[in-house]
Structures are given as C-alpha cells and as structure tokens.
Amino acid sequence: MTTRWLDDRELQVWVRMVAVLELLPAQLDSHLRRVADLTYFDYYVLAMLSEAPDRSLRMSELAVRTNSTLPRLSHVARRLEIRGLVHRTTASDDRRVTMARLTDAGWDTVVATAPEHVEQVRALVFDALTPEQVEQLRGITEALLDVLDPDGLMSTPYQRPALDDL
Amino acid sequence: MTTRWLDDRELQVWVRMVAVLELLPAQLDSHLRRVADLTYFDYYVLAMLSEAPDRSLRMSELAVRTNSTLPRLSHVARRLEIRGLVHRTTASDDRRVTMARLTDAGWDTVVATAPEHVEQVRALVFDALTPEQVEQLRGITEALLDVLDPDGLMSTPYQRPALDDL
DNA sequence: GAGCATTACTTGATATAACAACTAATCTTC
C-alpha cells in the first residue's frame, strides 16, 4: 500500500495540532492541580456530577460522559470518595449498579473551582480566538467528533452548570 | 471578581473541544501501542530523532521538541535504549551533555510505523475536514499556540521527515 | 427453576507520569 503522505499544508497544521493537544490539557491540568489539588480528569468527574439530577449518576453513565473506562473511573471515584468529595451507594432496584453522588463538600469544591477553571479556559482559548474562529472551531470539532465518537457518546445531553445562581 | 461565564455558543464549542482533546490522543496512542508497542510520546521521540541531523539530538533539545520535561524524557530514553531503539552517549566537548541517537533498529521502527500513523492521522483528522476547515484550523492552532507556547518552542525548525525516499 | 451468559462494577498487577532530590560537569567571579 502506498502511503498518502501529508502535504506541506497538512503537515504544518498537524505539527501545530500536536502541540495544542499536548499543551492545552497539560496547562489546564497543571492549573487545576495547583488551585484545587484535582487532576483535569478529577475535575470533569465532579463537574459532570454537579450537572446531573440529584448530583448523581451511575458509574457506567459517568464513565461515558467523561469518556473514561469503568476501571479508571472506579479508581478515581475511590480516591474522591476517600477525600469526601463523592459518595457511592448501591442502587436498590438493580444491585449491580453503583450510583456516584457529589457530596456537599464535592459541590463546594466545584463551586469554588469552576470560576477559576472557566477563566483559564477563556484565557487559553476563547480570548485567543476571533468570533469567526470560534464559529469555525464549532464546525471543525463537530466534524472531528463524527469520526472520533460516531455514536455521540461524549456529546450526551449536556446542560449548562447550575453554578450561575451563586 | 465576577466570573465571565462562557456563553451558550462557547460552552457548546468547549464541550466538543474537551472531547476532541480526550479522544484524539487516546486513539492515536492506542493505535501506536497496538501496531508498534509504542506510546504516542515514544513515537514522537523517535520521530523527532529521525528528522534530526545524524538522527541525534541532545536530551534537552529533544525535551523541548517533544514538549517534555527532562526527567520524563530521561525515563523514556532509558526504556527505548533498553529496547535498542535509541543509544545515548556523552558529548565529548561538554561532558554534561547527553546525545540521544536513533539506532538502525529505531530508524527501522519509525520507517515501519510512520505510514500507518500518518494513515491514522489522515483518517481521524484530515479526511474528516474540508480544505476550508483545514485552512481554518491552521489559523486557529496558530492563534492558540501564541498563547500556549508564546516562545514558539514547540514549532521549532521543523522539516519534513526524510521518510519519503523509501 | 437450574445453568449459562451478560451486565456492572471492583480489584490487583504492571506501566507510565510527575515532582523532588541528587550528581557531575562547566562557568563565573574574585
């Protein structure tokens, strides 16, 4: 099979894309560790719970929403539970199911951290882009996700965090 | 300080961006592990060396080009050296400096893996985008890197891999 | 309704990542 190499333009774009993929999560992660002792992944686990009804989700649903595997989530949930940010209980109707619920302390952590995190996202991404580029990025990410996540698992019903009313 | 929350459009874009940041590296990593038993990071270390003069770079320069820390690179280099893909030597002019050089086996690995990796990149990214979107992505990644990497360390003099002549 | 398959996790072992501490060589300054 003859390889379809990237042309100069594509290569240039890809080199930059690799840099963004490396730097952006690293900087967000570093910021969250510093201000809240949470990994980027930890934060999204808490954030997803904070947006869910009753601040709780079953583990498998939470795994899908954080694009994680169940084993990974299970380990993380254990640590967050030890820190008192999350509480797990067995569902009464199906005792195989574990419900993860954000504790009050977990909620407080999200409330305390979210503004700084959003500010960071704004500083690193949206402030750097023109409104046209934001719109372009919408189309690009949509196209990429059609391939990366054809079943749309990551873009599950998402609602704006209820943090506004603070 | 009142938080400047993300508006609906920004939030929608960001949710997708988070998904892309999570899924794209994960899928590239998974592919490389499968076909070459290399992490995404391992592969880029080898790739950077393959493009360097004499297939070698000093560790600190390699760390910059892979956006890595020296400790991280040092561990990875040790593993790659054990596998016979890289060889490290002390520079004669400055004996603090370690030069990492791609071995013949390392070169062969890159040569064998690069086409599949490029194919993967094409399948996951470029085939999913229109030419206009690729052009837009060029501008967007450029703008983001101005913030993420203001000194342009990641976009160090890059030249097309010499793999074409195979 | 007993046996097997499936689902929903958890646990344990191994690999990789991140941070701090350390070593050795070179440079600087007096």
Place this chain on the structure above:
DNA sequence: GAAGATTAGTTGTTATATCAAGTAATGCTC
C-alpha cells in the same frame, strides 16, 4: 585557581493510568 552558581541529566518516590482478572447481581433459555 578555588568557591559558589548554573547547567544538564539521572534517579528515586509517589501518583495515576491501563489492562486483565475477579465478583456479584441480573437476565435469558430450556
């Protein structure tokens, strides 16, 4: 040219990620 500072890497420790295996509850089939 000796003492301290800086540079370039390495090593060790602890945390996190990944994969395989295990467990327990439920569903399915005959």
